[in-house]
Amino acid sequence: MRYLTTNMSECINGVLKGARRLPISALVEITLERTVHYFRVRAIKGQKMLQNNQLWTDFACKMFISWQQKAVEHTITKYSHAQQSASVVTRRQNRHGMITHVVKIANRECSCGKYNQFGIPCSHAQKVCGAYNISAASMVKDYYDLMAYNNTYSKHFEPVQSEDYWDDPNFQLVHDPTIRTVTRPGRN
Template sequence: MDGNQQVLPLAFAIVDEETYPSWKWFLQQLSRYVRRGRRGMCLISDRHGGLIKAVREGPDFASPHGVHRYCLRHVCSNFNSIIKNVVLKDLCWQADSEYQLRKFNRIMEEIKKQSVKAFAYLDQINKEKWTASHDGGWRCGILTTNMSECINGVLKGARRLPVSALVEITLERTVHCFRVQAIKGQKMLQNNQLWTDFACKMFISWQQKAVEHTVTKYSHVQQSASVVTRRQNGHWMNTHVVKIANRECSCGKWNQFGIPCSHAQKVCGAYNISAWLRIIMI
């Protein structure tokens, strides 16, 4: 994914089927030609047995080189195939996609209250793999593999072609996508736009929410503060701790997206610091 939350295709592979040997080979090629010693790569996938085994046996997606995360849509689908309860499936998705640990725990307690079996199923999965609240910022806000499915649209009609024709049309359509994105990038630069459209849109959205917040409990030495939010009906709600130097907020969104959340922007304003310059993704 690029800084505009759009797919940036780097590698394709043609294999006979999804198996452990084919996934192992693909990950080896990915390491050799794409990762090339870089750290910080996050692999998001379904829970295919062959892929999980291949990931476990290789060093590329284990700390400190990178991490492996599960697609939340697949987690919920697998969950529902066993639990078979629409209400619990919705709660599963809420737990998956919640960035705040406090809210995640509350949702999990509700799941446990409704079904011990459902709670036990989710609890046995490594939380770093499937929850936004325990992710540590690796996903950059990407919770599912849905975006990668758009590549299927780009390559529509090519799969049943002979291999040589398949490779040729894949290259042609991928190059076209790169050209389109390059033109967009050039326009941003010509307009002196520092950040991507995605980053700007999210920043402004959170900037509007920051108006309703109040900053309390300053710590000038650590450049941190507590921020109190409130509901639309005027009742005071939650408190979040923002640490500007560490670029983090207890709500989890700054760490996840790299963009100062509404709480962080409020604290930056209190310290007369530009929140725009605290964006850490381009």
Template sequence: MNAALTAFMMQQLGCIHDAAAAASCSQSCIHDAAAGSLAAFMMQQLLHHECSVAPASYMQCTAMDGNQQVLPLAFAVVDEETYPSWKWFLQQLSRHVIRGRRGMCLISDRHGGLIKAVREGPDFVSPHGVHRYCLRHVCSNFNSTIKNVVLKDLCWQAGSEYQLRKFNRIMDEIKKQDVKAFAYLDQINKEKWTASHDGGWRCGILTTTMSECINGVLKGARRLPVSALVEINLQRTVHYFHMRAIKGQKMLQNNQLWTDFACKMFISWQQKAVEHTVTKYSHAQQSASVVTRRQSRHGMNTHVVKIANRECSCGKWNQFGIPCSHAQKVCGAYNISAASMVKDYYDVMAYNNTYSKHFEPVQSEDYWDDPNFQLVHDPTIRTVTRPGRN
């Protein structure tokens, strides 16, 4: 296995292979998917962690690119999901991927060992970065305690609302139906699980679903040797980079300013802006109130936009980095280009830079180098057999 891991890793630009024993991680490795991944990591500044339990545990870190596609950054195979293994994984991530960058946002489940490891590290605590919870996991844990599907749905609605007034309204409804359910959610730090209190760190990402989709791809490989798992990860990542590099070139040929995701969202909100009514207030702050058009069951809502601060009370501009329909209406009123307000990480050139790195094919086993190290198994975690058996 040593030679296989070395062959897979050392021939790829930007890859790290660390098979040294660490805490309870007797056979561990971390793999930075590619040097090009770092552009996306900085671009969205978003990490996702998930662990699937097999004979060993598989940990992974992914990000989102500017087209809202999952981008593998790092993975590790450890003995089990524990505080020491999470601490080791975060240390390797800090050393090889984050590298002192600030403004990182980590989204994960609420595993006790992971939370403890995050609190002890500098990268995801103020003022360096933040830690957020996967909303789907919060709702699942909530339902395990409350055991009420209707309230679980309300929990999801509360966590996914971008507007504070709508969040408060849903929480009042939960309190009306079940005081204990309200108390359960109220004791969780609202910044950790709600979009309305997040402050724009999540970039619109509420769950670790994108990380779990990779888990699904690897499901059939869980009983394979670690070297096979590494090879599957490499092949999958190479495929991602190859196909997305082609897609990026097509975007350039079409003279797109932004990725497909950003273009679609910007145009959709641009069309909605036509129906709004705007009242200008402060030229210095470029602020205004915007009233939406009345429709059958909703509308006639008032939102406050401050272009100078790049914020709208609807919360969407702050989350997605794309001017919402209300912001675009106010931009028009002040003769400002709304397109200039779109975040740089949606730029097509940034997308192409993300996938500009290449991978080298792995040669036949006859050409593999001697890894010059030997894995040492930890005898303290040896599987106990029945007495009398060898």
């Protein structure tokens, strides 16, 4: 199983691509400009997905459908109706397959780890959902819902006026001599 990480740093790196070695004022400007563009593009995309009557984001729809198609080839053995647990055996393909996974729908877990990683029921969980007459769609995590997606990108940004129109600060910045940066030995 892969590590569970957020992709926020990769996202920011993508937004700031090509912005290295710029003066700080230019870096701030380009960060704002690209962030506004990033949000605007995704807000438009979210509205289009809503107009197409999608339930979830494109990523979630693609994963759900892909795993739904794979679930047809699995075989299932039910174990506990109370826990809605079962073992699922995958079909053999290219030296892979014939692997048994344990699924516990009541606990929302599968031994393959994909449901915990992605928040979308894997093919094994979807097969077990079908066997117990449970809607696999109801198990997709809420953060893939289009309302959540659109709420994320619906915020607006205010344009920044020219520096000439900024209010003068009512204070004077004073350097604190007790705070010193640590330098490497041999450097001044």
